[in-house]
Amino acid sequence: xxxxxxxxxxxxxxxxxxxxLYALAAVIMILLVIxxxxxxxMSFSDSQYLEFPPSNWSLRWYEEYxxxxxxxxxxxxxxxxxxxxxxxxxxxxxxxxxxxFVSRHRLTRAIFLLLITPMIVPVILIAIGTFYAYGxxxxxxxxxxxxxAHAALALPLVIIVVTAGLRSYDLNQEQVARSLGATRSKAxxxxxxxxxxxxxxxAALLSFLTSFDEVIVAIFVSGGANATLTKHxxxxxxxxxxxxxxxxxxxxxxxxxxxxxxTQFLGAKGTRD
Amino acid sequence: MKASTLSDAALxxxxxxxxxxYGPVYALNAVDLDVHSGEFLTLLGPSGSGKTxxxxxxxxxxxxxxxxxxxxxxxxxxxxxxxxxxxxxxQSYALFPQMSVADNIGFPLKLRGVGAPERAARVxxxxxxxxxxxxxxxxxxxxxxxxxxxxxxxxxxxxGPRILLMDEPLSALDKKLRERMQIELxxxxxxxxxTTVYVTHDQREALTMSDRIAVINDGQLVQLDAPEVIYNAxxxxxxxxxxxxxxxxxxxxxxxxxxxxxxxxxxxxxxxSWSLVVRPERLFFAAQDxxxxxxxxxxxxxxxxxxxxxxxxxxxxxxxxxxxxAFRFGTGATTNSTGGGLGEQVAxxxxxxxxxxxxxxxT
Numbered sequence: 001x002x003x004x005x006x007x008x009x010x011x012x013x014x015x016x017x018x019x020x021l022y023a024l025a026a027v028i029m030i031l032l033v034i035x036x037x038x039x040x041x042m043s044f045s046d047s048q049y050l051e052f053p054p055s056n057w058s059l060r061w062y063e064e065y066x067x068x069x070x071x072x073x074x075x076x077x078x079x080x081x082x083x084x085x086x087x088x089x090x091x092x093x094x095x096x097x098x099x100x101f102v103s104r105h106r107l108t109r110a111i112f113l114l115l116i117t118p119m120i121v122p123v124i125l126i127a128i129g130t131f132y133a134y135g136x137x138x139x140x141x142x143x144x145x146x147x148x149a150h151a152a153l154a155l156p157l158v159i160i161v162v163t164a165g166l167r168s169y170d171l172n173q174e175q176v177a178r179s180l181g182a183t184r185s186k187a188x189x190x191x192x193x194x195x196x197x198x199x200x201x202x203a204a205l206l207s208f209l210t211s212f213d214e215v216i217v218a219i220f221v222s223g224g225a226n227a228t229l230t231k232h233x234x235x236x237x238x239x240x241x242x243x244x245x246x247x248x249x250x251x252x253x254x255x256x257x258x259x260x261x262x263t264q265f266l267g268a269k270g271t272r273d
Numbered sequence: 274m275k276a277s278t279l280s281d282a283a284l285x286x287x288x289x290x291x292x293x294x295y296g297p298v299y300a301l302n303a304v305d306l307d308v309h310s311g312e313f314l315t316l317l318g319p320s321g322s323g324k325t326x327x328x329x330x331x332x333x334x335x336x337x338x339x340x341x342x343x344x345x346x347x348x349x350x351x352x353x354x355x356x357x358x359x360x361x362x363x364q365s366y367a368l369f370p371q372m373s374v375a376d377n378i379g380f381p382l383k384l385r386g387v388g389a390p391e392r393a394a395r396v397x398x399x400x401x402x403x404x405x406x407x408x409x410x411x412x413x414x415x416x417x418x419x420x421x422x423x424x425x426x427x428x429x430x431x432x433g434p435r436i437l438l439m440d441e442p443l444s445a446l447d448k449k450l451r452e453r454m455q456i457e458l459x460x461x462x463x464x465x466x467x468t469t470v471y472v473t474h475d476q477r478e479a480l481t482m483s484d485r486i487a488v489i490n491d492g493q494l495v496q497l498d499a500p501e502v503i504y505n506a507x508x509x510x511x512x513x514x515x516x517x518x519x520x521x522x523x524x525x526x527x528x529x530x531x532x533x534x535x536x537x538x539x540x541x542x543x544x545x546s547w548s549l550v551v552r553p554e555r556l557f558f559a560a561q562d563x564x565x566x567x568x569x570x571x572x573x574x575x576x577x578x579x580x581x582x583x584x585x586x587x588x589x590x591x592x593x594x595x596x597x598x599a600f601r602f603g604t605g606a607t608t609n610s611t612g613g614g615l616g617e618q619v620a621x622x623x624x625x626x627x628x629x630x631x632x633x634x635x636t
Contacts, residue, residue, distance in 0.1 A: 172367035178354040179332055179361035179438075180381035180428065187355075194371050 036253055043246035050241055061247040071232065071248070077222075078212055078229040081143060085150040085211035090204040092151070093158025098188070100159070101166045116156035123216045126153070131220040141223040149217050154207035161206065165199025202263040209259055213252070283311040283468045284345040284435040286331065291340035293326055293492075300326040301337060302492040308470060313462050315471045315479040318489035319515065325440060327489065328472045332438050333357050344435060357436075360429030360467075364441040366421045368413045374400070374424050375409030381432040399427040402461065419450050426458075430465055437462075437469045443478065455481050476516045480504065488512050510633050513550045520598045522549040523634060531630065534594070536565055539630050550629035553587065553601035559622035570623045574598060576615055590621055 004016035015022075038052060043061055045054030065071050096115055100108050118126060130149045131140065139145035169192065177187035193200070215230040222228050229248065236245055286308040293301040300323045308314045316324040329335035331342060333354035342350050349357055368377050375396050382392045393409075400406050403423035408416075416424065422442060429437060443451045443458075459482050462469050473479055479486050480500045488495040488503065488511075496508040507513035510521060524531040524538055524547040531539045531547050538549055565571045574590040577597065581604070590598045600621060 170365055170367055172363045172365050173369060175332075175334055175354070176361055176363060176367040176425075176428075177369075177380070178334075179357070179359055181355050181358075181384040181432070183353070183355050186384070191369055 039246040039249045039253070043243055043250045045243050045246075048242060050243055050246060061243040064242075064244045065247050065251075068244075071229070071244070073225070074227055074229040074232040077143070077226055081146050081150060081222075081228060082208045082212040084143070084147040085154055086204050086208040088147060088151040089154035089158050089207040089210075090200065093155045093203060093207070094162050094200055096155070097159045097162035097166060098192075101163055102171070112159070115159055118152045119156035123153070123214075127217040127220040130217060134221055140221050141226055143226050146218065146222045146226065146228070147211075149221055150211035150214055151207070153214065153217065154210040157206045157210060158203040161203040162196060162199050165196035169195050198266045202266050205259050205263045205266075209256055213256065283466055285310040286436065286468065286470070287341075287343040288327075288331075289341040289343075291327070291330060291337050291342065293323075293330065293335065293337045299323075299492040301330070301340075304340070304489075304492070304494050306487060306494055306497065308468055309484075311466045311468055313459070313469045313471065313482060313484045315473060315483040315486045316489055317473060317476060317479040317486050317516075320474055322489045323492040324472050324474075324489045326492075328438055328440055328470060331436070331470060332359055332361055358432075358434050360432070360434035360437045362422075362425050362429045362437075362439040362442045364444055366425040366442075366445075368421055368425055368428075370413050372413070373409065374405070374411045374413065374416070377413070377424055378409075378428045378431050380428065385432060395431055396427075399431040402430075402464070403427045404457075418446055419454065422446065422454060426461070430461075430467065434467065437465075437467045439469065439471045441473055442471075444473070444475070451478075452481075458482060480516070488515065490515075505629065507550065507629065507631055509631055510548060513548075513629065513631050518553050518599055518601070520551045520553070520596065521631075522551065522592075522596060523547075524549055524630070533570075536570060538570065538628060542630070544632045546632070546634045548631050548633060550631055551598060551623060552627070552629070553599040554585075555623060555627040556598070556600045557602070557622050559620040561618070561620055563620050563622060568625055570625060570628070572598065572621045572623070573618060574621065576617055576619045578615070590619060 004019075005014050007013065008015050008018045041054060042050055042052050044057050044059065045051050046056035046058040046060065047054060100112050100115075126149070130145075134140040134142075134145050134149075137145075139148075173195075174187045174192050177191045178184060182190060213230065214228075215234055218228040218231045219234060222231055229252075233245055233248060236242075286306075288304060288306040288308075291301050291304040291306075292299065302323075304323075304327060306327075316327055318324045326335055330337050333349070333352060333356075337350070340350070341348060344357070369380065372380070375393070378396045378399055379387075379392045382395060387395070396409060397406065400408055403426055405420060405423050405427070408420070408424075413421065413424075422445075425442070429439075439458075443454050446454060455478060462482075471479075471482065480503075483500055485497060485499055486503050487497045488508075490511050496503060496512050498506075503512065503516055507516060513519050513521065522533050524533055526532070526541060526547075527537065530537045530541050533549055539547075559569070559571050563569070563571045572590075572592060574592040577589040577591045579589075580587040584604065585601050586604050588600045588602070590600055592598060598621065
């Protein structure tokens, strides 16, 4: 029996009859991934310009990136803002998710919707609004300002991921812990948190990525010494195109992929427990 | 942990005028309830009756709108759960999956600052008590349902709580194990002597285990009595119907007393209307020509159905006014025979000593 006539699942549908589906899935995946991957060979080009396929290979653009004080400083800013965003959004979002999950108040739905609006509202609107608000408060071009704006963007993700974790958790455990003598916060930290830890770690990684990849808000509210890597990349694309961008993109793609794979791995582990 | 020290710690619970509303619905409506020191009291009622709300109020997870809860002389209504020193067992067991059996049971001791050596000794003692000696190092996922139940139990009493609360702890177990655990829980209660409030919707479980049963319906305490009294003298139609199987026959007030059709059932009492509660196992087949006398009430009807149920057989007899009388008899060689085939006329007897009269119309 060939692979084509073997059943694909528990049903009697064979791989042969599923071929169209496999082909469609392959096309979609290629369309999604190719634009991202095309920068990888371009980054190893010897040319002054973005060129595909490259005629000569070299690592000069990686040297250019790693040797540039401007790029290194922007990278440090992005990492710093990403970590701080994670540190702000993860605890706040976890607390919000917990409160919304436990509370039976009639406003919980409304509060939930309010907290996830940053995910629904076009980011450009958030960027413009934040820019004007920060203008009055003198917070444009500050690390704190950018971190707060990014934390607002990351909060919905944290809330959704942690809520999903709480759904597979038996809240009675916390009640038992409290009846056994634990205060509410002790019960949360000793019993609840260890069991939703994979969701919380996933949420933390996602909030780092949200900030690290973010460009629109960063263009508006970050600048000067505190401009992020993405903002510099955007400016570089506009002003002069050279393969340094491709080299940086390649590094970012690898970093993001690793973090995303990590969250997938943790997510699988979290649901298995 | 000696049983005697625990008995000393047992406390009575006094609940007064406890009311809890969810919007327009009264989950608890002015409930007064006294649980005696060391007693096994069951809150019995259908789902949504308020029994779990009451238990959660005692545990402190639920703040009533008004009323008072006293443990001994101490008012606890404003005390948070962790200060109430109440052991609690949930239907889902709620064991902590990231901890071993010993760490689960040791959890309340650790919170109370009991040092590691003493903790280990007390955990092992508690494990022995629930017949799980040597299971301490196991993980929760290595335990069967019944074993999990025991661990949850050990965790609830290891710190010597003054009161033990259980919310349908056996309902996740299969029937056979459930019945064995009922007996074990009763043993354990006798051994520990701790005041126990137990919630269930299973009337049989309540009858088996309790010193007293509090029947709850619509947020109100309907009847509070020993199991025998609840069964043999239900306060009203709800209790009669909820506890045990029964058929209710409407009575009328006649010249000589309370009558079922043309038969006198009991002496006249005060009140508007009355019903006769007939328990299926109290009936017996009478001879075809039997008549009611000073000892026996005889009812006649058509045998509609007989259902074999293993240890007993259930017969449905349609009385000539359409009411179906449920009627249970043993299946052994020496017990009743039906006295007739399906569709035939049969006579059914009820000893006058087994007459149960309740106020109110039947539904």
